[in-house]
Amino acid sequence: MSADWNPDQYERFRDERSQPFFDLLELTRPVPGGRVIDLGCGTGELTRALHERSRAAETLGIDSSPAMLARAAAFAGGGLRFELADIAGFAPGAPFDLVFSNAALQWLPDHERLLARIAGWVAPGGQLAFQVPANADHPSHTVAHEVAREEPFATALGGYVREWPVLAPERYAELLDGLGFERVHVRLQVYVHRLASTMDVAEWVRGTLLTDYERRLGPELCAAYLARYRERLLAELGERAPYVYTFKRILAAGTRGGAWRAAMMGAMDVTRATVEEFLELLRKDPELRERAREIIVAADWERVDRAIERMAAEIAAFAAETRAHIAEVERTTNTRFNDMTGKFEALRNEMDRRFEATDAKIDALRTDMNQRFEAADAKVEGLRTDMIQRFEAADVKVEGLRTDMNQRFEQVDQRFEQVDQRFEQVDQRFEQVDQRFERVEARLDSIEKRLARVEGELGNLTGGQIEDRLSHEPGKYLGRPYRKVRKIIVSEDAEVDAAIEAGVLSEDEYQDVLRADVVVRATPRRGEGSERVVVVEASKVVDRGDVERAARRAALLGRVWPGTEGAVFGYAITAGARELAEASGVRVLVERTAEETAEEGAA
Incomplete structure (x- = not known):
């Protein structure tokens, strides 16, 4: 994240932006005397506000923007300090x-790796x-990305469009649980902001x-980008005053496991401290004391008594449960300790017995080894x-082997x-293969003659007739360079529809593709790879315009089908069109040049 933020621009909607902060703060409990980081x-x-609400002894605020921290310096002191740091590279001691x-x-x-790293900064029970x-x-966000894809901004940004890393709320709940957090709370909340206008x-x-786009553009392009963004946003949302701006946010909180009892005792200390502070305020402030007396006199004492009794019962139950839990832990600990002591004594006795048995086995093994060595000497002899x-006996076998080898060599001769x-x-x-090749060559001669007849037909057709016949019989006219030719109806293709919905093709680009003369799936005949999509532009005499349209529409459909x-295709092609086709990678399916056609017409 860049550090060049504009604090004045950011705080134009300070009240609206601060509400989620206080909602998140309500999901935490104070940490008196503890350490906090923002x-x-x-x-x-x-x-x-976080530092005062948490009652921390030390709070550290970090940010990567010097401009923001310049404003923050006014709030430092009393255990609160600020530091220039990037969250991505921050490592607390x-x-x-x-x-x-x-x-x-x-x-x-x-965010999955990020949360795992940040979780390591939380103390047990934190x-x-x-x-x-x-x-x-x-639309406030989607329009920003769409404008970034328009020219001249796309070129200036180098194709950059901001990725959105935020996960689904349920995924954050799963991650926090998997990282060992307890009392996990995750919710998706919609904030409603009434703004003056769209x-x-x-x-x-x-x-x-x-700010992410502005810092990548120069001042001139930045102004043009903002003007275009406002224009597109107004067209998307309509001009309204006031405008209700709905904003979804995810709030998540949890307590790291491993210190349940410490956390509960801390909560009890906070409650006690809060009551003591209130009593101290009553002692010091007569007006507050008088107001409290009025409230108490006007209170429904019967309901207060019931509430006090209910609270007392709950506190007593909690205390009894806590004492029972502590007693159970102590009992279990003592039982396990006594059990471990008995097991240790039994283990020591068992080890002593095993060492004595081992000494006896070593003596027996020494005697046995001596006997075995004596027996081994006799065996060696x-x-x-x-x-x-x-x-x-081996000498006899070698002679037999020589005889057997001679017999085997005779068998090898037979195998040869x-x-x-x-x-x-x-x-x-x-x-037989040569004969099949001869039949294939005859078949190819037949195809060549058939294509020659097609070329003759093309010479007698207009450009419109050529387009019409190519559209109805693409396999007939594209059979020389391709095989397995199948026509694609772009307007009915599900993959194209999905590309439009995903924003891969704009509406204008889609209309341009629909004007292609024919789009087919086909496989090159001469070992040029596997099946691909081919966009064919046809004309009586192919010129540079036909080549440009073919290249442009192939590039557009290449977003849907890579390798398009x-x-x-036509009766003839101009020299300029052929040069452009070679330069732009467009396949030329025309043998005859426009100059040859002109000479034949003159003759």
Whole structure:
């Protein structure tokens, strides 16, 4: 995320932008004396509210924008400090009791890895809370990306269009649970902002999303981009005053497991501290004390008594449950400790017994080894005698082997004779292949004659008639360079419809493709690859305009079917058109030149 933010532009809608912050803050609990970090602290005003609400001893706000941190300096002090840092490269030296981020993580990619990294910054029993916009499908965002794809902005941006990394709410819930967080709360909330007019939406987005495009464009192009964005947005939303701007956001929070009891005791300490502070305020402020007395006198004491009794019962139940839980933990711990002590003693006795048994086995093994060595000496002597006898027997076997090898060589000679017979069979097969090639050549001669007749027909047709016949019988006229020719009706093709819905083809581009003379699927005959889509432009005499249309429409359909190629077809082709076709990769399906046609006409 870039650091060149405009704080004035960002804070034009400060009240509307701050509400999600306070909603997120309500999902956290105070951490008295703890450590807190605010990822993407911006101008620091809300970070000050976070620091005071959490009652932390130390709060750190980080942001990558020097302009934002210049504003934040006014709110530093009392344990709150700010630091210039990028979340993507930030590495804290110690964990935090609360990691908080309001509308910042959407600027970083790969949220699954990002959350896993940030979770490591949370201390056991600590909290993680973040809020990210989920409004990428609103025209305020989609129009910004569409304008970025228009010229001259697409070239200036190098084809850059901002990716949206925000996940579905349920995926964040799964990730937090998988990372060991407890009491996970994730919700999708729609905020309703009543703006003065439709154009205020542009000013809202200019303070956030559009900064990503503005910083990549020069001042002149930036102004043109904003003017085009406003024009497109007004056409999309209509001119209304006031305008209700709905904005979806995801709020997520959870407590890292491993410190349940510490968290509960902390909550009890906070409650006690809150009551003590209130009593202290009553002692110091007579007016507040008098107001409290009026409220108490006017209260429904019967209902208050019931509420107090209910609260007392709940507190007693909770205390009893907590004491029972602690007693159960102590009992279980003592039982396990005693069990481990008994097991350790049994293990020591077992080890002593096994060592004694091992010593006895070693003595027995030593005696057995001596006996075995003596037996081995006797065996070696017997083996020497046996080896001498075996060598003598081996000599006899070698002689028999020599005789057997001679017999096998005779069998090899017979096999060679069989191989010669097989070679003769192979020669016969080759003769059969030659005969098949002769039949194929005859077939090709027949095709050439048929194509010659087609060329003769083309000479007697007008350009419109050629287009009509090519459209109705593409296999007949494209049979020389292609095989398996099948016509595609673009207006009825589901893949083209899906491309239009996905924004791969604009409406104007779609209309341009529909004007192609014919679009087919075909396979080149001469080993030029597999089946591909071919856009064919036909004319009596193919000129540069036909080549340009074929190249342009092939490029458009190439977004739907990669590898689509353009081709031109007709009775003749101009020299300029042929040169352009070679330069632009358009296949020429015309042999005759326009100059030859002119000479034949003169003759």
